[in-house]
Amino acid sequence: MSTAQQSSASRNAESVDPSPMSAAIGLAMAGAIGFALTGCGSSGGGDAPPSAPEEPLGPAISVQSVTILATTDSATALSITGTDDASGRNASSPNGTSHQTSFALGSQLPSDPGRTGRALHLGFDLDDGDSPHHLDCIINPPHDQVVDSDPVRFKARRHLVERSGLGASWDEIEAAMGVSHAEAVDALLAGLRQTHHQGAPYFLGEPILSWRERGRLSQQARDDLQDNINDWSRDLRRWWHQEMLLTPSPLTERLVLFWHGVWTSSLSGTPYPHLMYVQNQTLRQWGTVNFAELARRLPKDPAMILYLDSDSNVKGRPNENFARELLELFSLGEGQDYDEADIPEIARCFTGYGLDDHFNYRFKTSDHDDGEKTVFGQTGHFTGDDVIEMVLAKRRCAEYICEQLFDEFISGPRDNTLIGDMTDLLHPSYDLVPVLRMLFTSNAFTNTAGYGTRMKSPVELVIGTFRRVELDWSYDDSPWTILWRTGSCDQDIFYPPNVRGWPRGTDWVDAKNFLTRRKQAKHLGWYLENRLPPHLADGLQDLLLSINPVGSIDTRSLKFHYRTLLLDPAYQVN
């Protein structure tokens, strides 16, 4: 079973009717209300040997009793009685101002309603014989009732999860609804990962041959190797898509994708996909934590060296590709806080930043120009490492990164005051978490006028659809399909269109592209509509759309409802 399938099974353990196994577990749990059957019937978590006898796995969370505690303004005899499903044990409270009655939730209740089971209505009457009061407690309320309970908070939390992640699911939104906005942001940031959630791609153990070693292979062996490399390249893209689908921290993968579009490299420039995996992991390790650390490593990243021809940047024959992009696209912005004359000098600083025969970074002393260079008005025997420190010392570098983060997560006209405040925070430490906290808690981000004003990237559109409705991509047709879905909308991950990286905002869409995006939404609708978990029927429009639909929505059935929501232009934005 693949990781994706395992995840699917785990999710579906709570999204389908109880199996005989779960029914048996339910009987074993008589007397308890359970909320879920996570990993039902499996050892789960891998923390026990398969052969060891284990107790049946009960619900992830169960509630066995509810106690009502009431304080009154004067001494009185208050009776607290349970109604509806809460008709368990109860007791009259003594005279006084503090009253307490416990209700053991008995076996007459379903032992495991789960998130997808029916809602449980617990009613409690508080009566002193004069002015009765009633308390309702609904466990597992329908989604539309959750929205109705606090629509402002729902929309705010949905906006946060949607904009910072890859499609907002009910679980993610409801977890955020339980806390304040600032606490929800803190939880997102605390969840950032420096490593991927799943295992590394399977092909990493395959050796990387030098060109010379490849040349010594027979023609058949060379052809076989190239076939393997093509498969590994495809599977690396599938691997990252799968990481986006499975990660408990979608913000992590959004940041990796963000940096992949800023410090761009491509599979098309690398002989082995191993190198792009290494870069992808570098982006995850440092791009979630500290920009300076990332900037110090990427000039020595083998995929970057190949993509921007640093390997051919040698003493006496400087190649300006990396130097130019470092300033224009990676750190300062075109024409910002540097002179054209700095570029060839910086290229000289980076001479010798090359690769060995097996594509590992190697500083080649004989290729390095160790003469004097003048960079940003300073003269010295600078290396590329020195240049990175000089760039990082510029406030403009921090400002440029903040502009990019603003464009990625907020979009629309830049709020220069916010960007200025973020820059003050980012420079000179380059710690990213405080800056992201400021971004996600800013008025520019939380303003309700911004809801539904940002065009989703194709990855957000496609991966987000699967995540929103909690479906695994293994349901999709073939290994290639999801790559085709995002690629046809012009976002083929690991193959950015050019060194400028991915478009943003409305640049994602032109007349042709919009039709393709809508066609993909239609295909996803066809493909997924029969697999939609029934529990999504309530509040589906609230889940899927950030703003009111443009067209009329067909609500005759869950299938039609889902289809028309995905086809509505409002689904293209978040």
Add this chain to the structure above:
Amino acid sequence: MAVTQLDIELQGQVNRLVRSLRINGDTVALAADRSYRARISVPSSAASVTLVATLADGSAQVRRLLLGHSAIPAAPL
């Protein structure tokens, strides 16, 4: 008579896959037998309780309670 404060206390258990439990953002202590006890103040005429169990693999299980009562006037938003 007026009810000036209303709390509910939940008692229950989590399974062995659960590494931590938070209720409305606050971490709840888990006993050795994996039981928990948490008191939640009901601040207004309508309130919600969100239970988030974090599992060993980092994923989360989220459950929700909605509370509505007629005992205490609604707090201003």
